[in-house]
Amino acid sequence: MLVAAALRCFDPHTAVDPLTGVVREDPHAGRASEADLAALEHALRLAEALGGRCVAVTVGGARADGMLREALAAGAHAVLRAEGPGHDGAATARTLHRALLARHGAPDVVVCGDRSPDHGTGSTPAFLAARLGAAQALGLLELSPGRQGTLHAVRRLDGGRRERLRVPLPAVCSVEAGGVRLRRAALPAVLAARRAGVPVLAVAPPAGAQQVRTVAVRPYRPRPKELPAVAGGTARERMLELTGTFVPPAVARVVRAEDPVLAVDELLAFLRTHGYLKEGGR
Amino acid sequence: MNAEYRGIDFEDRMSTVDFRLSERAHISVDAAVCRSCTAQVCVHACPAKLFVPTSDGGILFNYEQCFECGTCYEVCDAEGAITWTYPDGGHGVVFRQG
Ligand code: SF4
Ligand code: SF4
Numbered sequence: 001m002l003v004a005a006a007l008r009c010f011d012p013h014t015a016v017d018p019l020t021g022v023v024r025e026d027p028h029a030g031r032a033s034e035a036d037l038a039a040l041e042h043a044l045r046l047a048e049a050l051g052g053r054c055v056a057v058t059v060g061g062a063r064a065d066g067m068l069r070e071a072l073a074a075g076a077h078a079v080l081r082a083e084g085p086g087h088d089g090a091a092t093a094r095t096l097h098r099a100l101l102a103r104h105g106a107p108d109v110v111v112c113g114d115r116s117p118d119h120g121t122g123s124t125p126a127f128l129a130a131r132l133g134a135a136q137a138l139g140l141l142e143l144s145p146g147r148q149g150t151l152h153a154v155r156r157l158d159g160g161r162r163e164r165l166r167v168p169l170p171a172v173c174s175v176e177a178g179g180v181r182l183r184r185a186a187l188p189a190v191l192a193a194r195r196a197g198v199p200v201l202a203v204a205p206p207a208g209a210q211q212v213r214t215v216a217v218r219p220y221r222p223r224p225k226e227l228p229a230v231a232g233g234t235a236r237e238r239m240l241e242l243t244g245t246f247v248p249p250a251v252a253r254v255v256r257a258e259d260p261v262l263a264v265d266e267l268l269a270f271l272r273t274h275g276y277l278k279e280g281g282r
Numbered sequence: 283m284n285a286e287y288r289g290i291d292f293e294d295r296m297s298t299v300d301f302r303l304s305e306r307a308h309i310s311v312d313a314a315v316c317r318s319c320t321a322q323v324c325v326h327a328c329p330a331k332l333f334v335p336t337s338d339g340g341i342l343f344n345y346e347q348c349f350e351c352g353t354c355y356e357v358c359d360a361e362g363a364i365t366w367t368y369p370d371g372g373h374g375v376v377f378r379q380g
Contacts, residue, residue: 239357245326 001052004107005043005071006096006128007036008116009064030063032070034177035113041182042143042175043111044075049145053077055104059086059095065198073185073193078104084203089123096124097131098203106132107170109151114139114174122174129172137167138174295329297378299349304373307345308366309354315363316341324364327357350375 009030016023032040040056047054056071057080058064068079082099085091100107110132112125122138129136137153141162146152151167156176167173185193232238240246257263271277311333316322317340324333324341330349334342355366368374 236357236359239327239353240323243323243327243329243353243357245321245323245357 001047001050001109002104002107003043003047003050003052003054003109003111004100004104005036005040005054005056005076006110006112006124007032007040007056007058007067007071008092008113008124009058009060009067010116011063030060030065030067032067033113033116035115035175037113037182038175038177038180039111039113040071040074040076041180042173043109044183045180046109046111046143046145046151047077050108052108053104055080055100055107057082057096057100059084059092059099068198069193069196070185072196073189074183075185075189079196079198080104081198081200082203083200085205089121090127092124093127093131094206095203096128099201103199103201109169110134110172111143112172112174114176125172125174132170132172134170134172135168136172137165140165140173140175141179143173143175143179292331296347300376300378301347302373302376303346304370306370308350308369308374309343309345309348310365311341311343312363312365313340313343315360319358319360319363323357324354327353329353348375 010033011030043054043056046052054076055078056068056076058068059082061083064081068081072079080099080103082095084095084098086095110125110128112128114125115122125138126136128134137151137155139155140153141156142152142154144152146166149169151169151171151173153165153167153173155163155165157163230238230241232241255263255266257266268277272279317338319341322333322335322341325335329351330347332344332346332348333354334344336342350369352366355364358364
């Protein structure tokens with residue numbers, strides 16, 4: 001039984017220079033969001049209850065190492081940092097999936113935070129579930145082992161209601177921040193985690209995938225309409241023709257015929273006058 | 283008028299441009315000449331509707347929101363009615379789209 005906690009590392013102290021727009025990042029400041037910490041706690045509890053191993057995994061650079069060492073100190077059996085595409089939910093899920101398969105095999109349960117504070121869309125768990133062919137239960141308040149090899153989950157609904165779910169394995173679950181708090185790590189574990197190495201696995205981007213390419217950047221310019229040239233000898237005549245200066249303005253005519261037959265005659269006469277009907281046509 | 287041109291809504295047309303107004307009018311209209319003009323083609327021709335006929339047969343003209351298209355100058359055949367120059371540097375019409 002393998003329980004993976006898929007964490008996202010973000011930098012809460014990212015500073016943007018207001019003049020140049022340069023983003024300054026502290027390489028040591030990466031940490032997990034509250035929802036991800038709750039996900040790690042759920043993963044640790046599930047691994048204990050089901051007699052399995054808990055692996056904390058993330059996609060990111062070296063600044064995620066601190067976050068993974070915190071997971072080790074809290075009791076994760078192993079950690080793994082994948083280096084590869086992670087620009088959106090689909091890419092992150094692919095990188096996580098590849099790294100987990102290569103290092104630990106297919107997980108039985110993956111627990112994620114339901115959102116990340118750095119504009120995460122929360123779509124990674126769904127993409128991951130699709131890749132693993134697993135059931136998904138997202139935005140959970142509670143997650144615990146259920147009967148007959150399933151998980152028991154509780155989800156918040158509108159109006160204070162709760163939804164109870166029986167989630168079959170394998171499963172990908174995302175949890176809200178409020179449900180549980182990550183356990184406090186013991187000092188020896190913290191000290192040991194500081195010295196622990198973080199395994200890194202590079203995942204190559206998909207070969208031959210159709211990437212969106214920016215060909216040119218310029219303001220939107222609607223296509224010009226092709227219009228027939230106007231008749232007229234001089235520029236002035238053509239301009240008068242174009243602007244309709246001597247065309248009498250169309251005046252709306254309101255027909256109030258008392259008899260419907262008269263109204264129809266009126267309409268037919270109008271269509272004939274303007275060439276929509278042949279003379280005598282109906 | 284060509285039906286295709288008539289389809290453009292006046293508001294849409296005006297929304298495609300910004301105007302940086304100069305204090306000096308780049309078009310001036312001699313109301314005395316206009317009073318004897320019978321055709322008043324400028325009223326129909328100006329896409330920005332800047333020529334307004336008055337009840338006494340004259341013309342009111344406002345150079346603000348002028349597209350600088352030159353149509354009025356081209357269609358008016360009364361000598362000296364319209365004086366047309368370019369706006370001062372940094373002023374005039376600015377296209378918002380494209
Ligand atoms: S500007 Fe020219 S066309 Fe318009 S009213 Fe004056 S004289 Fe006539
Ligand atoms: S230049 Fe064009 S927009 Fe300006 S007043 Fe003349 S017709 Fe109107």
